[in-house]
Amino acid sequence: MTQTDAGQGRYIDRRESMAETDVLVESRTPTSDMDIWSDEVLTNPYPYYRQLRDLGPAVWLTKHGVWVVPRYSSIREALLNWEVFTSKNGTAMNAVMNQAVDGILLLSGEPEHQRLRRTFVKPLQPQTLKKLQDRLTALAEQRVEELLGKGEFDAVADLAQFLPLSVVTELLGLGEEGKKHMLRWGAGLFDGQGPDGYPRTIAGLEVAKEAFTYLSNIKRSELDPEGWGAALFNAADAGELSYQEARYMLLDYTAPALDTTINGFSSTFYMLGRNPDQWETLRQNPERLPFAIDEALRMESPIRLFTRTLTRDFDLEGVEMKEGDRAIMLSAAANRDERHYPDPDSYDIMRDSRDHVAFGYGIHMCAGRHLGKLEITTVFKVLLKRLKSFEIIEERRELQNNLRGLAKLVIRANPL
Numbered sequence: 339m340t341q342t343d344a345g346q347g348r349y350i351d352r353r354e355s356m357a358e359t360d361v362l363v364e365s366r367t368p369t370s371d372m373d374i375w376s377d378e379v380l381t382n383p384y385p386y387y388r389q390l391r392d393l394g395p396a397v398w399l400t401k402h403g404v405w406v407v408p409r410y411s412s413i414r415e416a417l418l419n420w421e422v423f424t425s426k427n428g429t430a431m432n433a434v435m436n437q438a439v440d441g442i443l444l445l446s447g448e449p450e451h452q453r454l455r456r457t458f459v460k461p462l463q464p465q466t467l468k469k470l471q472d473r474l475t476a477l478a479e480q481r482v483e484e485l486l487g488k489g490e491f492d493a494v495a496d497l498a499q500f501l502p503l504s505v506v507t508e509l510l511g512l513g514e515e516g517k518k519h520m521l522r523w524g525a526g527l528f529d530g531q532g533p534d535g536y537p538r539t540i541a542g543l544e545v546a547k548e549a550f551t552y553l554s555n556i557k558r559s560e561l562d563p564e565g566w567g568a569a570l571f572n573a574a575d576a577g578e579l580s581y582q583e584a585r586y587m588l589l590d591y592t593a594p595a596l597d598t599t600i601n602g603f604s605s606t607f608y609m610l611g612r613n614p615d616q617w618e619t620l621r622q623n624p625e626r627l628p629f630a631i632d633e634a635l636r637m638e639s640p641i642r643l644f645t646r647t648l649t650r651d652f653d654l655e656g657v658e659m660k661e662g663d664r665a666i667m668l669s670a671a672a673n674r675d676e677r678h679y680p681d682p683d684s685y686d687i688m689r690d691s692r693d694h695v696a697f698g699y700g701i702h703m704c705a706g707r708h709l710g711k712l713e714i715t716t717v718f719k720v721l722l723k724r725l726k727s728f729e730i731i732e733e734r735r736e737l738q739n740n741l742r743g744l745a746k747l748v749i750r751a752n753p754l
């Protein structure tokens with residue numbers, strides 16, 4: 339179990355605080371002094387990720403006292419060995435967040451995890467989601483029509499945020515308070531997962547507190563009786579899960595569902611805008627749409643990393659890792675690993691990159707991915723029918739601890 343040295347803003351292992359610290363730390367190689375949360379890395383991360391991949395299958399980050407796992411094969415091996423690389427001690431880089439969310443699906447161990455996941459995914463199965471399709475399409479058609487009439491629009495604020503926000507808060511059955519703040523709360527919950535003492539982490543934790551207060555005090559009567567939220571409490575009535583577990587699951591339906599899908603949508607739009615030949619290829623071959631989306635998720639993974647803790651010593655592709663060490667799964671680096679994807683920095687919708695790890699891998703692989711992909715696919719299907727070409731005229735990124743996406747992407751549209 340790790341603990342946090344909040345003052346220094348770095349992770350330490352209990353054994354490191356003892357006399358043998360130096361011996362233990364020195365035995366961890368290869369090393370790097372890179373700060374993967376610095377503005378410099380966050381602004382243009384990919385050359386840094388390549389450096390890490392070239393250093394080894396796992397690299398000890400001296401500044402934070404944690405491993406980073408940057409290669410495709412080593413991440414998959416670690417995540418398949420879920421009993422060794424456990425999420426039970428939290429997937430964030432600070433103890434405050436790890437303790438606050440201790441109870442969500444991601445942090446639960448077996449067999450509880452499978453039991454909880456069965457209840458969680460009930461409304462998210464592809465066959466159940468089919469019933470949503472018509473409604474999503476109607477909403478998307480109306481919105482796209484309005485925006486094309488304007489000629490220029492912000493693909494993030496006007497389009498990417500619209501479906502995930504309305505769909506998730508409505509399906510969950512949240513009241514006005516939840517709908518109003520959920521987007522800000524979602525972003526705070528991700529930023530609050532960064533290393534101790536970093537300004538983005540501190541600000542994120544403040545915002546996350548508001549979300550925790552709201553969700554832990556929400557009354558059953560405030561939830562739409564037809565929504566997913568009410569269904570959780572009904573499942574608790576039936577003894578499938580505890581009332582406390584039902585409350586944590588409200589967080590599972592909201593926190594990971596918004597920015598991830600929003601960033602996935604806007605990054606797909608961005609990649610197609612930066613590669614107009616790929617938009618044209620997609621128009622000629624609309625059946626490639628799912629591949630175009632997966633390829634964008636591969637290249638611009640919306641969640642760039644998450645962490646695990648080792649339950650025993652482990653040899654990861656020749657790197658010796660110790661029990662109690664924390665290891666960052668840098669999925670955004672693995673998804674551009676030249677050892678697995680030839681020419682990894684080029685966006686190619688004819689590539690089949692569905693084996694990317696942007697949704698994670700193994701037992702905790704994203705439980706909401708069918709919904710996320712459905713939302714993104716629905717809007718692009720409508721766009722493909724109505725948009726001949728488009729041009730990016732303004733773009734802005736907001737640096738975030740664990741997420742990557744655009745804050746603004748202004749498009750000039752040339753409708754059909």
Ligand code: HEM
Pocket residue numbers: 425429443444445455590591592594595596598599602635640641644645695696697698699701702703704705706707709710711
């Ligand atoms: C493009 C959209 C999305 C992306 C890129 C994404 C990414 C991820 C990733 C990387 C993980 C694994 C985290 C880890 O192993 O530590 C994950 C897990 C999870 N995601 Fe998603 N996600 C997306 C959409 C959604 C949506 C829409 C929901 C909810 C409706 C959701 C709910 C979850 C949950 C509950 C888990 C934990 C699953 C478990 O522990 O078994 N995600 N997601």
